[in-house]
Amino acid sequence: MKIIECAQGSDFWHQARAGCITASMFATARKKTGELDERQSKYVALRLAGTPEKAAAEAAGYKNVPTSDGIKRALEGQKVGDWADVAKDYAFRLAIERISGEPLDEGFETWQMKRGHDLEPEARMEHEAKTGLFVKRAGFVTTDDGLFGASADGLIGDDGGSEYKCFIAPDKLRAILLDHDFTEVLEQAQGCLWLTNRKWWHIGLYCPALAPAGKQFTMVEVQRDDEFIGKMEQDLWQFAMLVAQYEKQLRQQAA
Secondary structure, three states, X not given: OEEEXXXXXXHHHHHHHOOOEEHHHHHHHOOEEOOOOHHHHHHHHHXXXXXXXXXXXXXXXXXXXXXXXXXXXXXXXXXXXXXXXXXXXXXXXXXXXXHHOOOOOOOOOOHHHHHHHHHHXXXXXXXXXXXXXXXXXXXXXXXXXXXXXXXXXXXXXXXXXXXXXXXXXXXXXXXXXXXXXXXXXXXXXXXXXXXXXXXXXXXXXXXXXXXXXXXXXXXXXXXXOHHHHHHHHHHHHHHXXXXXXXXXXXXXXXX
């Protein structure tokens, strides 16, 4: 990996992110529609391996032989599933940024992003006070080729790192604080673990409004999941090919 020393939200930070597939968008980059589910995929694999219809259906967990259009297309060797529109839009944006060398939004920050950057030092101090750990600011971390990157809020020792969220939306706060559901940021954490090759990552939710209740900082530790990371990496490389395809098409049209 490469560590680019820069303040998050700075012009240099925006420049470093331009055209780079970032961890906060990994979930978006992997979104697809119309794909086969696990049972359908197992059935298709068995049929293509020569297993009779009924036996393949039973082995895949079906009572009857499945007959969906997706299965038929897969058995005929046709393409099944496609990128979701949000993934295509993100890929198109990245393609433009790679051509221009600049962020498409010209470094515009929403007030939520600005608030997060402003509160990050406080969140880091709360984290250090709660855990006794020293958190080193990291700026922006990328793969050696610069294709993938993450704004790592902190690196801890040789094995850990941290990500701070300063949500104020009630639905996001409730999910984490009452339901203990960190699903929305777990994929980003695994992405950071992949990029930094570390073993664990702390996700900290910082909400100053809850200081009177002593709940201003909530943390969960995410352990590296190599099986998940393997699947994620495979999807992300496919997405990178989509970005490259869009870039090629745009350059050809320009020529």
